[in-house]
Amino acid sequence: MPAEELIIYFISSGKIKVAEKDIIKNGIFEQGHLVAETGQYLFEQEYRKNMLPQMQNKTNIVEFNISRIHKELYDFEQMISIINNKQFTIELNECLEVYEQEKYFVAAAGLGSVLEHLLYLSIEKHTPTDFIKTHENSTASEYIAQLKKEPFNINKRDATALKGYFNYRNSVSHFNKGYFSKNMCDQILNGIKICFDRYYLHKC
Structure with missing residues (x-):
């Protein structure tokens, strides 16, 4: 016109x-x-x-599934399929559900346990039985100590990174601001993805 x-x-x-x-x-x-x-x-x-x-x-405009987003972002669907461990799958899915509900303290505690479980499965998968010094109830420090040995031989930087992921778990509390706690959980989620790629999929 x-x-x-x-x-x-x-x-x-x-x-x-x-x-x-x-x-x-x-x-x-x-x-x-x-x-x-x-x-x-x-x-x-x-x-x-x-x-x-x-x-x-x-x-308020678009409804979306946070759990689905994280599964796709970190390739968790592929991780779950490859590991094929029912208990691990349940633990990870439950953590993503409480993360979606913004219960970051619960999510962080759970994700720390998921990370420990992943390290245990990685060690079990690649280390000869006679050389495994860890078990399902081992601490994060014990898992890291095992990873310093054959066949992983992680260096000081890798060990520090692992300690950092567990420190994030311990840093989340009921009193943290929402964004701060969410960021901590995101760091642990990223750590789980990295550990899967480096240790569970480790090539001897």
């Missing part, structure tokens, strides 16, 4: 409040002039239709 017809439509429909007889009198710079009123109307339309929806909380 040509600009002239559009302006005539705005005036005749009452969308902009400018009397035809006042267009010349108000001129370009006076309050209520044609350009200002047209611009104001167009801005309000843009704000309502485009800007305002973008500023709304996305969780």
Whole structure:
């Protein structure tokens, strides 16, 4: 639609409040002039239709499954399939469920146990039985000590990284701010993915 017809439509429909007889009198710079009123109307339309929806909380617009997102982001579906351990699957899925519910203290504690379980399964998978010094109830320090030996031979940096993941678990408390606790859980989730790639899928 040509600009002239559009302006005539705005005036005749009452969308902009400018009397035809006042267009010349108000001129370009006076309050209520044609350009200002047209611009104001167009801005309000843009704000309502485009800007305002973008500023709304996305969780109010789109429903999504956090557990599914994390499974895809960290390839947990593939991890679960490869490990094929019922107990491990249950533990990880339960942790993702409480994470979704923003119960980060519970999620962090559970994810720490999932990480320990993963290390145990990795050691069991790659280490000859006679050389395994750990068991299902071993501590994080004991798992790390075992990984320093054959066939993993992790270095000091790897050991420090593992200790860091467990420290994140211990750092989450009921009194932490939500974002802080969520970030800690995300770090543990990332650690689980890294440990799966490095240790469970370890190539001797």
